[in-house]
Amino acid sequence: MTDHERGAQIDVAVFGAGRIGRIHAANLARQRGVRLKYVVDVDRAAASALAAQHGAQAVDADAALADGAVGATVICSSTDTHADLIERSAAQGKHVFCEKPVDLAIDRARGCAQAVERAGVVCMIGFQRRFDPTFAAVKARLDAGEIGTPEMLVVTSRDPGAPPVEYIRRSGGIFKDMLIHDFDIFRWILDDEADTVHATGSCLTDPAILDAGDIDCTAVTIRTKRGRLCQINTTRRAAYGYDQRFEVLGSGGMLQAGNVRPTEVTAYSARAVSTDVPEPFFLERYRAAYANEIAHFFEAITGGTPVRTTIADGVKALELAEAASLSWREGRTVRVGCGA
Amino acid sequence: MTDHERGAQIDVAVFGAGRIGRIHAANLARQRGVRLKYVVDVDRAAASALAAQHGAQAVDADAALADGAVGATVICSSTDTHADLIERSAAQGKHVFCEKPVDLAIDRARGCAQAVERAGVVCMIGFQRRFDPTFAAVKARLDAGEIGTPEMLVVTSRDPGAPPVEYIRRSGGIFKDMLIHDFDIFRWILDDEADTVHATGSCLTDPAILDAGDIDCTAVTIRTKRGRLCQINTTRRAAYGYDQRFEVLGSGGMLQAGNVRPTEVTAYSARAVSTDVPEPFFLERYRAAYANEIAHFFEAITGGTPVRTTIADGVKALELAEAASLSWREGRTVRVGCGA
Amino acid sequence: MTDHERGAQIDVAVFGAGRIGRIHAANLARQRGVRLKYVVDVDRAAASALAAQHGAQAVDADAALADGAVGATVICSSTDTHADLIERSAAQGKHVFCEKPVDLAIDRARGCAQAVERAGVVCMIGFQRRFDPTFAAVKARLDAGEIGTPEMLVVTSRDPGAPPVEYIRRSGGIFKDMLIHDFDIFRWILDDEADTVHATGSCLTDPAILDAGDIDCTAVTIRTKRGRLCQINTTRRAAYGYDQRFEVLGSGGMLQAGNVRPTEVTAYSARAVSTDVPEPFFLERYRAAYANEIAHFFEAITGGTPVRTTIADGVKALELAEAASLSWREGRTVRVGCGA
Amino acid sequence: MTDHERGAQIDVAVFGAGRIGRIHAANLARQRGVRLKYVVDVDRAAASALAAQHGAQAVDADAALADGAVGATVICSSTDTHADLIERSAAQGKHVFCEKPVDLAIDRARGCAQAVERAGVVCMIGFQRRFDPTFAAVKARLDAGEIGTPEMLVVTSRDPGAPPVEYIRRSGGIFKDMLIHDFDIFRWILDDEADTVHATGSCLTDPAILDAGDIDCTAVTIRTKRGRLCQINTTRRAAYGYDQRFEVLGSGGMLQAGNVRPTEVTAYSARAVSTDVPEPFFLERYRAAYANEIAHFFEAITGGTPVRTTIADGVKALELAEAASLSWREGRTVRVGCGA
Known part of the structure; x- marks a missing residue:
């Protein structure tokens, strides 16, 4: 894994402050040119604790998604929120990293894939293996x-x-x-x-x-x-x-x-x-693997290269x-x- | 593997002088109280060579089966001969060691199992693993x-x-x-x-x-x-x-x-x-495993103990x-x- | 490795911007409550590059040692500089982490051990294994x-x-x-x-x-x-x-x-x-091991607990x-x- | 290990019916063209038991060495008997296989090496590894x-x-x-x-x-x-x-x-x-290894090829x-x- 020089900084919102959210937040924080700006969790205490650890803010989903400066979302919240957050992120032109599965319903997952494609954003599914x-x-x-x-x-x-x-x-x-x-x-x-x-x-x-x-x-x-x-x-x-x-x-x-x-x-x-x-x-x-996949996600965004685990892989x-x-x-x- | 003392000697006929027949013959020869008497093979040269190696005689199947002194047969000939040799051995009251499979036809295999049971002989299938x-x-x-x-x-x-x-x-x-x-x-x-x-x-x-x-x-x-x-x-x-x-x-x-x-x-x-x-x-x-199974077969015969791989296992x-x-x-x- | 909460921040000067210096600098930077303030190297370009990477300053040895805010030195420069830097650090009341060997001359190494003892500072030798x-x-x-x-x-x-x-x-x-x-x-x-x-x-x-x-x-x-x-x-x-x-x-x-x-x-x-x-x-x-030893060093300093690889171990x-x-x-x- | 055809039979006397003697006797018995003729042991019961197992005779050392038909001796008796048995075997023109060490005294061992050389017999030391x-x-x-x-x-x-x-x-x-x-x-x-x-x-x-x-x-x-x-x-x-x-x-x-x-x-x-x-x-x-070394010994004797572990190796x-x-x-x- 190499970190290449990047001009601009990407601000990121993490959804979900549970086990995997904390892992991704810590790995995010190590990427050069990436800043964890927001942590979102229905458990506000968990969100605040994780945000404090990385100098970020705990906000609600609406606030995080409304911030035009946020270039990417990392979705580690409960499965039933994935599809909605993918679609809303895509609609805002934000790149998306989402934990598996896209959704429990195959049709909804396919819908997300279409939304991502229409929006032209990067969407990577967390098949960390x-x-x-x-x-x-x-x-x-x-x-x-x-x-x-x-x-x-x-x-x-x-x-x-x-x-x-x-x-x-x-x-x-x-x-x-x-x-x-x-x-x-x-x-x-x-x-x-x-x-x-x-x-x-x-x-x-x-x-x-x-x-x-x-x-x-x-x-x-x-x-x-x-x-x-x-x-x-x-x-x-x-x-x-x-x-x-x-x-x-x-x-x-x-x-x-x-x-x-x-x-x-x-x-x-x-x-x-x-x-x-x-x-x-x-x-x-x-x-x-978790460290590598997050690095890969941001390299893909900044380098304009394809991600290895696409939302199509998630649907398949x-x-x-x-x-x-x-x-x-x-x-x-x-x-x-x-x-x- | 232990060799316990055995009173009488068991004379054995081996059917099939191919690779596996030669293995069994050599292992047989090491059992105390066991004598390889006959080797039977349609390829007479192969039978003679194997017989010579162990001081046995190359004869045809009829001769080997007709000899009342033969207490056990070891069947390593081609699959299509298994069932017939099992039945004929059993009919003569000879114990049987037979390579897998009993027969390609399940009904024929079941018939062999019945024949063995009727005759009250030991029949062990060569599941050496x-x-x-x-x-x-x-x-x-x-x-x-x-x-x-x-x-x-x-x-x-x-x-x-x-x-x-x-x-x-x-x-x-x-x-x-x-x-x-x-x-x-x-x-x-x-x-x-x-x-x-x-x-x-x-x-x-x-x-x-x-x-x-x-x-x-x-x-x-x-x-x-x-x-x-x-x-x-x-x-x-x-x-x-x-x-x-x-x-x-x-x-x-x-x-x-x-x-x-x-x-x-x-x-x-x-x-x-x-x-x-x-x-x-x-x-x-x-x-x-081949050495162990042959030892097990003769221990079962002489000790009157059950064999671990029965013809019923072969049928199953x-x-x-x-x-x-x-x-x-x-x-x-x-x-x-x-x-x- | 656990990071416990620490009140005050420790400022650190790293001597030597070579392979091992870069490793220690990066590990330092991950310790909570620890700040890499200075990088010292006769190769000023190397010092500047490493300093820039961690938001530190490249200065000369005198400047780094004269700064009363520096609580600890990490010595990864060439072997012939170790003893001098240990003694000067100790004289300034700074805790010392030093790569092996203390010195090539046993008497000089013993002198360093005495200097450290007199000063009452922590001195850990980098037996990272x-x-x-x-x-x-x-x-x-x-x-x-x-x-x-x-x-x-x-x-x-x-x-x-x-x-x-x-x-x-x-x-x-x-x-x-x-x-x-x-x-x-x-x-x-x-x-x-x-x-x-x-x-x-x-x-x-x-x-x-x-x-x-x-x-x-x-x-x-x-x-x-x-x-x-x-x-x-x-x-x-x-x-x-x-x-x-x-x-x-x-x-x-x-x-x-x-x-x-x-x-x-x-x-x-x-x-x-x-x-x-x-x-x-x-x-x-x-x-x-490198990450663990640096964490151990700062835990010892902040916790007042003994280090596992003392200068006496270095002398032995x-x-x-x-x-x-x-x-x-x-x-x-x-x-x-x-x-x- | 291959057994090649050998014309004549070699009669062998084994000295020592302990653990290693029994191993060698059993391996001997498997060599084609080799016959275990005598077993010698001061413990006559042990000698008789081992002899009986292989159709050999339990005799004393003099009788075994006096038999001109014995072509080779296998010496597994106690260390203090090795040198004497090597020399007596060599003097009778018998090939020798001897367990290590040749003797506890280096001079005596060198004497055995000379005796073997003079006699022109094969002498292999049991460095089975x-x-x-x-x-x-x-x-x-x-x-x-x-x-x-x-x-x-x-x-x-x-x-x-x-x-x-x-x-x-x-x-x-x-x-x-x-x-x-x-x-x-x-x-x-x-x-x-x-x-x-x-x-x-x-x-x-x-x-x-x-x-x-x-x-x-x-x-x-x-x-x-x-x-x-x-x-x-x-x-x-x-x-x-x-x-x-x-x-x-x-x-x-x-x-x-x-x-x-x-x-x-x-x-x-x-x-x-x-x-x-x-x-x-x-x-x-x-x-x-024990099986292989005995096979090697008899192949060397019958083939006239050198043994791999000579008495000179034993001396060294x-x-x-x-x-x-x-x-x-x-x-x-x-x-x-x-x-x-």
Whole structure:
């Protein structure tokens, strides 16, 4: 990541002062030529605290969006506010960085994509995994032809523990809430679109999740238009931490992206040789990725270059989540609409 | 592996003097109280060579089966001879060790199971993977409760290269020929039966395989009666060798069974830190497993203890192969009949 | 690393605007309550550039030291300036962070230690390895008794390539320049003092190094007062990068500190399974350690707590370097003066 | 390992029916054209049991040596019998395989070497580590130039626990009993001879070992005639098992020989990711090496090719053990007599 010289300064408004909002705010603050001007949160205390930390102001959404000096918004508020904030930002000619998902409703998400296109603003979706050094290295080496033509992708994506059931109830279901990242990884790594999707799953960790109409572990299979295969396995609870791996088999070899460990200590006892468990959760695991994606966003704005994770990618991932959800509910293979 | 004292000697006839026949013959020869008496093969030269190596006689099937002194047969001949040799061995009261599959036709396989049961002989199917030290250790630790209740199994099973298309044409298809081992691993590790099976696949390495009505890579998902999930990914061609891994996620952790390498050398160059590729193919990878399974077979016979891989296991794996084949052909999820 | 609230601001002068000076300046700038006020370097352009980057001023040493508002100095200039700057800082009542070594002459280093003590200022020596997350985790687990009593330490410390011979000529020799870090690791990890030191070495990479009176690879053995053993192997040139490992054997097990890799990619080709080589050199390998040590320094100053790497540690490491140098030159085991 | 056709049969007498004698007897029995004829042991019951297992006879040494049909002796009896049995075997024109060390007294060992030479028989010393697949692969890759010119060797050689003090008392000391293998590894891997040896050590596990005039952990440094460096660290007690590793640094990279694990299971718990500890001790660790060395011995005899570990190698390793012992006792660097 290099910071090139930039003439003008970009003022930014961050929506959402929760965990991920705080991460983005801190990373923003490190970009040269970028100033965090506003923090917006329905929890005014949280907004004020985060604003104070970075010399910004806590204001309401209307004020932030009305300020013509604000060149970009960073949307990390609750999912039900994303579409509205994207559309309002775009209408004001502000560039947008938005956390996934665009919206739980595919039509609304498509509407946002159109609004962004009409406004001609940059809109980047926070698929931070593409900016993880390990994942990005796999992609780069794959693109360089190191293992020939990709044929098969196996994604292991496991959370360390389920969120509260109240969260799950409003989450849009495991496919839209959790696997949406994996669907984006699939499209990015195989550089192909789904032809058919099959999903199954179970509720094995907590019956309350089933009562909420959801499941906590899934097994998804995608066959692409070019006949490539992808399997994704997920769970809401891996006792050993946050497990984020994938491997891509090509005609000439395989590339694996492994977990990241806090330290490189190996311990030998009478019973076992052991190393650290993976980083505990996404904030630690994707620390570098979050920094990289924000840098990428502002470089794209200032340099006029395209962003790597567009709102179209956000819509595509959502389509796959919908297809998987349908497959699971109806117990059948689902053919995905049009490709590109 | 322990050799306990055995009073009487068991004379054995081996059917098939190919690669796997030679492995079994050599392992047989090391069992105390076991004598390789006959080698049978349509290729008389091969039979004679193998027989000579172990001080045995090359005879035809009729002669070997007619000899009342032969207490056990070891069937490693071509698949289309398995069922007949099982039935004839059983009819003669001889114990049977038979390579997978029992037969390509599920009904014929079931008939063999009945014949074996009627005759009261031991019949063990050569699912050698259960006897691999690494795989067996995972199973033992799982059974000991180390990771709680199993929830999810991911099996990676990849051959280093496709066999000749002539072989594929007579193989019964990739599900019966190659995945039958993985279906057995699934049943053994999860200790559960399939409720639904979904399979898809592609032909990516050689169009001649497609012309022969088969595919060369598959993605299979099984959901068990207890709601556990299993994903199996296979290919006929992994450029880096024979890839045989699985991992089982439990409520309290995960156990992975990794590949075996020829040596423990690690090389550091200016470009990479590298270790050996996995053992090249099944003869090397499962060398210990083959020795262990033959020892287990004769211990079961002499000790009157049950074998771990019964003909019923062979039938079950075949049922899963049929279900997967049907799922792939019809593009739909298949519900697996009754458990038995 | 946590930032606690601090009332007053500390103004800091950095001496030396080279590689390590730039690292420290950037880390300084991230500490809450710390302001980089001055950058001093004989290369005024370098000083100005670094100062501009952080909103500081480029001044000469006298000006920086004369400013009573400067509470702390960070000394990263050339080795021959260390002692003078330490003494002048101390005389002005300023706290000192100084890169290793204190001085090439042991008596001068001892004089600095006395000056610091008289002045009652904090003086921390930049043994950043103690702040590396992996190394620090080994130490913490060792102290927690995980492997019982430590008995043996093996340190592998290899640079990716030799510096210019001009540098080597002024470096004080490999023991003072390179192994001084390893001597500190030894004292820290074994929590013991040397009784005898044996050192040998060779010049294998470049005869010019020998002409300069130095060697490029060494093998050092230390036996401690409590009879513990330590072996250190070093080279100026490891073709595969910067190799920084150690392992400590205890009565109940072993702890290893391994190298850090840029990514967690594993590649499978037909020839090998490979991962990344270690981080290329100290700036990358110890990035976190540099940040942690600067945070520790300012926490010690503001909190009134002791620093972990004192000037006494700097003197001790230097004594070991002198003993090793003598052992190498005279081909004999050297008994180290007074212990604690 | 390949068995080539051999015309005549070699009759063999094994001296010593202990652990290692049983290993060699079983490996012998698998060589084509080799027959175990006699087992000799002062413990007649042990001799009879081992003889019975392989269809051999238990006789006394005189009878075995007097039998002109015996073409080779395999000497695994106690160390104090080695020299005598080597000389008597040689005098009878029998080829000799002898466990290390040749003798505890260097002069006696040299006498054996001369006796063997005069007799013109093959005499192989049981430095089995050279036949370990991992160690042999490092040597082969080193010889093939993979890492350029070797510069430094680090050997880690640790037993899982000390033998009884009675054994230690008669063992000749840790350098002759335990490190003799490591000295052979040093000569073999660096393909060079020692110029100077420095050894130190301690008794940390059991004061009774010190009372017996020995130590239980050592740190040895060898500088070769070409200026290459070797460090060896050993202990009688590694709590995590038998630790047998080495790494050789070359001008172009590094090769490491790692430990061998019983299985390739990796377990993930909430606390750690863990794998098996190394194989427990030499019988398991060097199982393949023992088989390979016996095959090599008989191939050399029948093929008339030289053995890889000659009695001269045995003498050289003993010289290094003596030099190390002297260095330790006198606390000084020892120059080793004549090189090649």
